[in-house]
Amino acid sequence: MLSPQSPIPNEVRSALKKRLEKHIAEKWDHTLVSLILRFRGAYAYVDVQDPTHLCRLGFLGDLDHWGFAFYKYSDDVYEKSRDWDGSFITTPERAFDVAAWETKRNASEAKIKWQFTTKDARIKLHTLYPSL
Numbered sequence: 001m002l003s004p005q006s007p008i009p010n011e012v013r014s015a016l017k018k019r020l021e022k023h024i025a026e027k028w029d030h031t032l033v034s035l036i037l038r039f040r041g042a043y044a045y046v047d048v049q050d051p052t053h054l055c056r057l058g059f060l061g062d063l064d065h066w067g068f069a070f071y072k073y074s075d076d077v078y079e080k081s082r083d084w085d086g087s088f089i090t091t092p093e094r095a096f097d098v099a100a101w102e103t104k105r106n107a108s109e110a111k112i113k114w115q116f117t118t119k120d121a122r123i124k125l126h127t128l129y130p131s132l
């Protein structure tokens with residue numbers, strides 16, 4: 001398992017900021033998203049606006065591969081997270097997309113749309129397990 005390398009070199013910090021700013025300008029409504037990057041040891045903390053904490057990136061020695069941790073407001077901690085493809089290691093752009101999407105979805109209090117009712121579930125379960 002790769003572990004974050006400390007400290008993040010200045011040229012990597014600068015390149016990371018440029019990459020994320022370019023990505024935001026191309027893929028997001030950049031008039032609403034202003035990037036805030038903070039660095040501490042082997043980590044880059046990615047925030048937007050007011051600030052809204054999105055994620056923490058752990059520098060693994062390569063600008064294209066970073067450890068990813070999502071910020072959990074419920075516990076006020078960064079928790080190791082997976083990319084949409086299931087990997088704990090991702091690109092800065094992909095980490096931003098995942099964290100921003102989850103934050104936006106949570107802020108909108110999105111509800112789950114169940115595709116069946118309790119009655120339908122009981123019928124299905126009864127056909128599968130008639131003796132219960």
